[in-house]
Amino acid sequence: MSGFSSLGLGARALSAAQRALDVTGQNISNANTAGYSRQRVEQVAAGGSVVPAMWSRSTTPADGVVVTGITRIRDEFAEARALSAQGGLSHLSAAKQTYADIESTFGEPSDSGLQAQLASFWGSWHDIANDPTSDAPRSQMLQQASALAGTFNQLSSRMGQQWHDSREQLVATVDDVNSMAADVARLNSAIRSAVTAGNPANELSDQRDAIVMQLGQAIGATASAGPDGVVNVNLGGSPLVTGDRTRELQVTGPTTHTQGASNELKLQWAADGSAAIGGGSVQGLLDAVNTTIPSYLTALDGIATTVVAAVNGQQAQGYDESDPTATAPNGQPLFAGTGAGDMTVVLTDPKGVAVSAAAPPAYDGDNAIAMGQRANDAGGADATYRSLMVQLGVQAQSINRQTDLQTSVASQLDDARTAASGVSLDEEMTNLVQYQHAYEAAAKFVTTIDSTLDTLINMTH
Incomplete structure (x- = not known):
C-alpha cells in the first residue's frame, strides 16, 4: 500500500x-x-x-x-403484537365509554332517578287510599304521574342523543381512517422513490409507521412489509392500503334512531358497497349504535309500556266520580304512549281517578290500594328496572375489568416495542x-x- x-x-x-x-x-x-x-x-x-x-x-x-x-x-414481531393489542384496547375503551355514558344517563342510585319516581308514583296511590274522597291526593298523584312520564321521556331522549353522538363519532372516525390511509399511501410512494434512488428514508418510515399504529387503534388494521420499503395495510384480510393505492370506507344506515325501526349501521367499502370488517374504536362504536344503546332503549320502552298497561288496566277495574250512577267499572286510562319516548298523561281531571273497587256511592279506596301494590308485581316495571340496573352494573364492571387487563397487556407490549426501537x-x-x-x-x-x-x-x- x-x-x-x-x-x-x-x-x-x-x-x-x-x-x-x-x-x-x-x-x-x-x-x-x-x-x-x-x-x-x-x-x-x-x-x-x-x-x-x-x-x-x-x-x-x-x-x-x-x-x-x-x-x-425495530422488532417487527413486537410491532405487530403491539398493533394488535392497541386495536383491542381501543375497542374495549370505546365500549367502556359507552357503558359509562349509559350509567350517567340513568344516574342510579339517585333521589330523582326513575326508581325514585316509580316509588313516589306508587306511594301517591296509598295517599289516595287514605283519603279516597278528597281531590288533593288525586291531584298530587297526577303530578307524580306527569313527573314519571317526563322522566321516561327524558331518559329516552338522552339515550337517543347518545346514539346520535356515537354515530357522529363513528362517521368522524371512519373519515379519519380514510385520511390516514391516504397519508400512508403518500408516504409509501415517497419512501419507495427514496429507496429506489438509494437515499435514506428512515424518518419518513417512522412517520408512516406512527400513522399505521393509529390505524390499528382506530379500526384494528394490520400491516405487512412490501418491496422497496413500503408497508401494506389490511383490514380483516382485505387490503386498505396497497403500496400507494387505498380503498375508501364509508358508514351506511339511518341518521336518527327510530323506535321500532331497523337502525343498523354498516361499515362498507365505498367502491362496491361490500361489507368491511372493522376493529379498534370503530368496532366499539358500531357495537354501541347497533347493539348496546338500542338494547337499553328497548328495555326502557318495555318498562314504560309495562307501567302504561298496569296503570290503565288497574284504572279500568275501578270506579271514578265521573258517573255517580255507574254500575260497572268506568276507570279511564291515565297514560298513553307506545314507549318511553312518547309516554304522556292523558287524564287531567282528579275526579277521573278510579279510587274505589265498589260502585258509587261507596268510595272505599280499595282500587287505589290495589294500584299502589302494583309496585310489588313480580314481573312489573319496578322489578324489571331493578334487574336492568343490575345488568348494567355487571356489564360495565366486566368491560372495566377487561379494559384494565388489556391496558396492562398493551403497556407491556409497547414497552417491549420501545425497548427495541x-x-x-x-x-x-x-x-x-x-x-x-x-x-x-x-x-x-x-x-x-x-x-x-x-x-x-x-x-x-
Whole structure:
C-alpha cells in the first residue's frame, strides 16, 4: 500500500466515524420524539483486490471501512403484537365509554332517578287510599304521574342523543381512517422513490409507521412489509392500503334512531358497497349504535309500556266520580304512549281517578290500594328496572375489568416495542465516546501518514 493510499484509507475511517457521530447525535436529539426509531450505522471492512493476475498479485492487505447504510432498529414481531393489542384496547375503551355514558344517563342510585319516581308514583296511590274522597291526593298523584312520564321521556331522549353522538363519532372516525390511509399511501410512494434512488428514508418510515399504529387503534388494521420499503395495510384480510393505492370506507344506515325501526349501521367499502370488517374504536362504536344503546332503549320502552298497561288496566277495574250512577267499572286510562319516548298523561281531571273497587256511592279506596301494590308485581316495571340496573352494573364492571387487563397487556407490549426501537441515552453516550475515540485514532493515523510522507518527500542524499 502506498502512502497516498494510506491517506485515502484514513479519510474513509474519518468519514465513517463522522457518520457514526452524526447518527448518534440524531438519536440523542430525538430521544423524546414520539414514534422515532433509533438508527445505527452499518459498516463493513473493505478488502483488498480479489482480481486474479497472471504475473502479479495484490499485496494490499485491505482498503479500510465502508459505510453501507443507516438501519432503523425495530422488532417487527413486537410491532405487530403491539398493533394488535392497541386495536383491542381501543375497542374495549370505546365500549367502556359507552357503558359509562349509559350509567350517567340513568344516574342510579339517585333521589330523582326513575326508581325514585316509580316509588313516589306508587306511594301517591296509598295517599289516595287514605283519603279516597278528597281531590288533593288525586291531584298530587297526577303530578307524580306527569313527573314519571317526563322522566321516561327524558331518559329516552338522552339515550337517543347518545346514539346520535356515537354515530357522529363513528362517521368522524371512519373519515379519519380514510385520511390516514391516504397519508400512508403518500408516504409509501415517497419512501419507495427514496429507496429506489438509494437515499435514506428512515424518518419518513417512522412517520408512516406512527400513522399505521393509529390505524390499528382506530379500526384494528394490520400491516405487512412490501418491496422497496413500503408497508401494506389490511383490514380483516382485505387490503386498505396497497403500496400507494387505498380503498375508501364509508358508514351506511339511518341518521336518527327510530323506535321500532331497523337502525343498523354498516361499515362498507365505498367502491362496491361490500361489507368491511372493522376493529379498534370503530368496532366499539358500531357495537354501541347497533347493539348496546338500542338494547337499553328497548328495555326502557318495555318498562314504560309495562307501567302504561298496569296503570290503565288497574284504572279500568275501578270506579271514578265521573258517573255517580255507574254500575260497572268506568276507570279511564291515565297514560298513553307506545314507549318511553312518547309516554304522556292523558287524564287531567282528579275526579277521573278510579279510587274505589265498589260502585258509587261507596268510595272505599280499595282500587287505589290495589294500584299502589302494583309496585310489588313480580314481573312489573319496578322489578324489571331493578334487574336492568343490575345488568348494567355487571356489564360495565366486566368491560372495566377487561379494559384494565388489556391496558396492562398493551403497556407491556409497547414497552417491549420501545425497548427495541427506543433511544437509550446511556447507550448513545457510550457510542458517542466510542466513535469519538475512533475519530481521534483515524485523525492520528492521517497525521502520522502525512508526517511520514513529508519526511520521504524531503529526504536528501
